[in-house]
Amino acid sequence: MHIALLTASPRTDGNSRALAAAFADGAADHTVTTVDLNTVTSGGFLRDCRLCRDADGHCTIDDGYRDLVHDVLVPADAIVLATPLYFYGLPAVLKNVVDRLVCYLSAGYPRSAEVVAAMPGKRLALLLSSEEDNPALTTALRTQVQQLCRYLRQDFVAVVHGVGNRRGEVAADPRDPIAAARDLGRTLFDVHHTDYLLDTPRDTAAW
Template identity: 45%
Template structure:
């Protein structure tokens, strides 16, 4: 909790439609850890909100500036994403990239932070400064399987001037099989949720003033 004893809000977005899949299993572990730490945690499935990919905003934007695509993305963005203090993206690894639902989430945001949207500057301001985490589920266990997704989310986080505080990777093929990964990704996912708002984060620049040691 913050200094005013208000629970910090963590949004967990699952990019797989499988409610009992490995991404969802890991996301639930993140939620359990966050709630144990006193955070307000919400887990949502992107396919409940997204039914369309990004269109051509110059052609399909409504006259009042709103997106004309008929689904619940706007509600997801304004009611859940923008108010959150932190967000954990949970995705299966599909062809060494995120799920189509997860990619669409990032793309569709352009409709609302672009200069052509009347409140675009306000949306950008509310996007900024969030803590971001990533949870991946894959069939393959080699360490580089998720590097493309990690890089994308890391650069997204830098773009919004946020803090990319952690990655958890779990392996499994059948639904829920990630529980048997000997690397214990469910334990790590729970830790990510539990320490999400207190985990040490450092991202140095040449001009960064820093101590001569990392840990006290």
């Protein structure tokens, strides 16, 4: 299987990268493409598409984003986001990657059908690092990712949360998120969660 492992921290030796490295280690049987998002969005933020599309409808922001979409995200069976928590939410670089997807999903882009068709059905997992450890801390970020997955019809299957502030400190987190990230690399395509709807067939006899 193909896994797109997207890292958002500018710290290449930081905590979320340590989680990403452990995940990649566990996922060695798969094809993992690791992308530092800080290097692909050097062209900046989303602009007014009507002003910056070329005559053929292509985004003219000249950086690595187009290749990220077509060469990494479209063919991926799963997307794994390795990111620090910034002010209780997504770092701007990761939010920008999400925002700029609109240019590639909208009908004005000649290859949008290809991108739209490729989005549903992918598994998505989060490798998250933060300084603090209180359980409510990551609620907004998780909710945003959950809603994004719902919109794109993707399966949000796992979160590994490591606590640490100094570079690499996540390895000292007593809950051992490094081991959890490695384990997720091995099991990403086996993780299953129940998510019942009213009409989901199931045994209610016990209740």
